[in-house]
């Protein structure tokens with residue numbers, strides 16, 4: 001089937017290749033002319049036969065502007081799919097705006113990162129059944145080959161909601177492996193920490209793809225000496241915690257792993273300075289000075 005694809009970065013570019021390998025006709029647009037198939041969104045719309053389907057794969061901050069621009073060159077019966085990491089609460093207002101123009105909307109949480117091109121992408125879809133049905137050939141080409149890896153999670157918003165929770169879990173899992181790694185590295189007994197991590201890849205209860213990737217990272221740099229611990233986040237963990245607060249759901253692990261990222265960015269902790277100052281004030285305890 002034909003698909004327009006807007007945004008040909010690390011994710012979109014690889015998705016274009018996977019879809020083409022499966023025999024689909026993809027017309028891609030990107031602001032980088034060197035990788036773009038057309039020079040404008042209008043050019044993209046012209047190349048597609050109606051009713052058109054256009055998948056948007058751009059960074060979360062520019063999604064609404066991109067969709068609004070796209071809506072100007074699309075029309076009645078067309079569908080826009082947002083596969084970026086948008087906040088789920090943006091989906092319903094978007095769908096309403098597009099609905100007034102007769103344009104359908106589907107939100108898709110896409111997981112798999114740079115490995116998706118070869119392994120397939122995990123897809124979490126939100127939207128009306130008729131729109132999802134129309135896009136099934138595309139979803140089937142993008143998803144992994146096995147039985148799993150695709151879900152129609154619910155109405156508009158449910159795809160991004162599921163992906164948000166997926167990413168919250170991703171934070172917690174990564175952090176648990178990271179803490180285990182640190183404890184073994186600090187111990188007097190374990191002399192082969194990368195070896196233990198590697199051994200866990202088969203047979204153990206904690207084997208997983210994230211563990212495989214930790215092993216890969218340790219193969220490249222056994223003490224992670226090249227890296228700083230400063231860890232970014234792009235929003236999904238914060239949204240997960242926002243939802244936990246709204247619904248009063250105790251997300252202990254995920255919240256702690258999000259806060260650990262914030263702590264990773266501090267040279268020195270103002271809170272711990274205050275604790276140190278208070279110990280000195282009430283107990284006369286010695287403090288470490290800069």
Ligand SMILES: O=C(O)[C@H](O)[C@@H](O)[C@H](O)[C@H](O)COP(=O)(O)O
Nearest residue numbers: 110111112113167233234235236
């Ligand atoms: O499932 C995935 O493929 C990843 O989750 C992917 O979506 C991305 O790598 C994260 O969004 C990073 O999120 P943070 O920057 O918040 O760690």
